[in-house]
Amino acid sequence: MVTHKGKDWRTEQFRLGVCYYPEQWPDHLWKDDFCRMKELGFSVVRVAEFAWSIFEPEEGRFEFDLFDRAIDLAHQCGMLVIMSTPTTTPPAWLTAKYPEVLNAKQDGTVYQHGQRRHFNYNSPIYLELCARIVTQLAEHYKDHPGVVGWQIDNELNCEVNTFYSKADHAAFRVWLQDKYGSLQALNQAWGAVFWNQTYSDWSQVHLTRPTPTNSPNPHQALDEKRFFSDSAISYAKFQSEILREKAANQWVTTNGMFGHLDSHQMMDDTLDVFAYDSYPNFSTILPDKGDRPLLDRKWSLNLSAARDVSPNFIVMEQQAGPGGxxxxxxMPSPKPGQMRLWTYQSIAHGADMVLYFRWRTATMGTEIYWHGLNDYHNRPNRRIEEAGRIGGELKRIGGQLLGTTYQAEVAILKDYDNEWDGELDVWHGPLTGKSISGWFKALQRHHIPADTKYLRSSTTLEDLTKYQLLVYPHPAIMPESTAELLKSYVENGGTLILGCRSGYKDTTGQCYMQPFPGPLADLCGIEVEDFTLIGPLQQAPDIQWEGGNLLQGDAFVDILRVTSDNAEVLASYASDYYAGKPALVRSTRGKGTAYYYGSAFTEEAAGALIAENGLVSPAANWAELPEDVELAIRSHDGMQKCFAILMNYAHEERGVTFFSRKRDLLTDTVLHGIVTMKPFEVYVIEI
Structure with missing residues (x-):
């Protein structure tokens, strides 16, 4: 854990701002840019994440004039500045002189200079050069009155999240030696006796490499992901330690939430606050699969994961225009009102500071079509007008929201081991995305706020008992300690819902020699007597629920056998050779209940379980909300003040019925009876 934290990142007002690149624009534009930002209600800018060669144009020679002038001017115009360590894009002089800093593909092909994130985290010379530039920047800007915080690097593990340079192979061996202590223990953990993979010397051990079947040892692959994560965290931590020593009065963050990185551990070890980059329009090119996709509304699921890392967080990059x-x-352009909707989506889920990406669209380089607030011509446009509206609103009411936290009584459980193991293991990995999507759609359309909660070795019973219901879709890897924690949660009155393929692997990824679901079998009161994937030419089975619902399973079938007097069958398979066999079993234990569902969760199945458990929206007593409107609730500790945020994601008007008089704080408008929400409209209501 961090032993010394920097300055608190919060301020007395809600900070709205923008990412700015003074090195990309003539300096005669700067003052006008900062003045116009201030007029929009902006008060913070992020700078310098790609500017290493500006600060160090050649090895060992440092220049600060350009950013000194820009930061001084921003401060004079009333803007706070978040500085960045510029290590995400090493300069050409560095990669030419020290090619060992470059990352490589799994087959050993070395990435070349250009684009970004082409380096590795374990090159000793790269770490040395990073330390030097970070030290120089920290010492130079530590006392600048306008600089309030630091962003480490930029979007760790974005673009590429695998690392196979020579330095990484060498560091992996050291990491394994520290983890296992001996080759004997490593061979056992990796099941190396299978297919004669046993190692007799540490020099034989590598990260995964190409194989004839393109299928590495799964236990080696799991450890590889853990190593990638630890490497990134170590890289962030050494920069953070320099900043804490040299610039102790400025806070530290980093942005993004990308693959093969335990963001929770990075937060614990390295940061004062977490920052996330929110781009809901990715949903137009990566829609959630299945019926009735949520599109940009699904970004709330991503924001809930960021909120689990840091209950209140910064959105360092909020989408402001079409991306490309x-x-x-x-991506298409956001429609009028969508940028405002997405801003409040971030705020609804815990953001206490929001910066748009970017101030002006780049006229050169790869991102000339990744549009910011201003177009190339720098003249007024509808996005600027919309930003000004948001700035005025948050100037009036943003302070009331600061420090409030998102409220939920339901959580979807995840963990990094299953996430990483499921990338390779197609017998459980793809199921999780299906089921989380089904549950999130159902919860959203029932207007039941939900958290994403990552289970970690540090998770306590108290962390879980604040939730009425937990959904853990397909946790194949189930340590005994986690099973015991879940048992305690249920015994203390909680409701746990599990899906198929649960509980059959240990932390190495090897399978327990126990009936499925392994250490969860006693809690659930069942054993899996048979199972099958649903093949591409097969029909998913019908499932007959008690009470008459006939729903369809999805992707996989666990055929259950009840083993406890405290368990009862709530649904059975109605087709195929397992017709009549249990598909959903409810088991009571202590004060609580555990459910085991033998398939992947669809929205319909999740909706049936929501009804089974009597879950209702916290808005049910004061409003009737249509499906397209999201409900989020933020409140202060002790619920002294509670705010409901309603967001209409529909491209058409939607009617909301208010049973009692409410007031929209954004427009100071009374809401009562049937009220028409415009497309992308937002209400913030004190309740």
Whole structure:
């Protein structure tokens, strides 16, 4: 854990701002830019994440004039500044002189200079050069009255989250030696006796490499992901330690939430606050699969994961325009009102500071189609007008929201081991995305706020008992300690819902020699007597629920056998060779209940379980909300003040019925009876 934290990142007002690149624009534009930002209600800018060669144009020679002038001017115009360590894009002089800093593909092909994130985290010379530039920047800007915080690097593990340079292979061996202590223990953990993979010397051990079947040892692959994460965290931590020593009065963050990185551990070890980059329009090119996709509304699920890392967080990059590189990521423009909707979506889920990406669209480089607030011509446009409206609103009411936290009585459980193991293991990995999507759709359309909660070795019973219901879709890896924690949660009155393929692997990824679901079998009162994937030419089975609902399973079938007098069958398979066999079993234990569902969760199945458990929206006693409107609730500790945020994601008007008089704080308008919400409209209501 962090032993010394920097300055608190919060301020007395809600900070709205923007990412700015003074090195990309003539300096005669700067003052006008900062003045216009201030007029919009902005008060913070992020700078310098890609500016290493500006600060160090050649090795060992440092220059600060450009950013000194820009930061001084921003401060004079009333703007706070978040500085960045510029280590995400090492300069050409560095990669030319020290090619060992470059990352490599799994087959050993070395990435070349260009684009970004082309380095590795374990090159000793790269760490040395990073330490030097971070130290220089920290010492230079530590006392600047306008600089309030630091962003470490930029979007760790974005673009590429695998690392196979020579330095990484060497560091992996050291990491394994520290973890296992001996080759004998490593061989056992990796099941190396299978297919004669046993190692007799540490020099034989590597990260995964190409194989004839393109299928590495799964236990090696799991440890590899853990190593990638630890490498990134170590890289962030050494920068953070420099900043804490040299610039102790400025806070530290980093942005993004990307693959093969335990963001929770990074937060614990390294940061004062977590920052997330919110781009809901990715949903137009990566829609959630299945019926009735949520599109940009599904970004609330991503924001809930960021909120689990840091209950209140910064959105360092909020989408402000259509996104697109010159060769990929083609997105439509946000419609009028959508940028405002997305801003309040971030705020609803815990953001206490929001910066748009970016102030002005780049006229050069790969991101010339990743649009910011201003277009190339720098003249007024509808996005600027919309930003000004948001700035005025938050100037009036933003302070009331600061420090309030998102309220939920339901949580969807995740963990990094299953996430990483499921990338390779198609017998459980793909199920999780299906089921989380089904549950999130059902909860959203029932207007039941939900958290994402990552289970970790540090998770306590108190962390879980604040939730009425937990959904853990397909936790194949189930340590005994986690099973015991879940048992305690249920015994203390909680409701736990599990899906198929639960509980059959240990922390190495090896399978227990126990009936499925392994250490969860006693809690659930069942054993899995048979199972099958649903093949591509097969029909998913019908499932007959008590009370008459006939729903369809999805993707996989666990055929259950009840083993406890405290368990009862709530649904059975109605088709195929397992017709009549249990599909959903409810088991009571202590004060609580555990459910085991033998398939992947659809929205319909999740909706049936919501009804089974009597879950209702916290808005049920004061409003009737249509499906397209999201409900989020933020409140202060002790619920002294509670705010409901309603967001209409529909491209058409939607009617909301208010049973009692409420007031929209954004417009100071009374809401009562049937009220028409415009497309993308937002209400903030004190309740």
């Amino acid at each position: 590189w010159v060769n990929r990521i083609e």
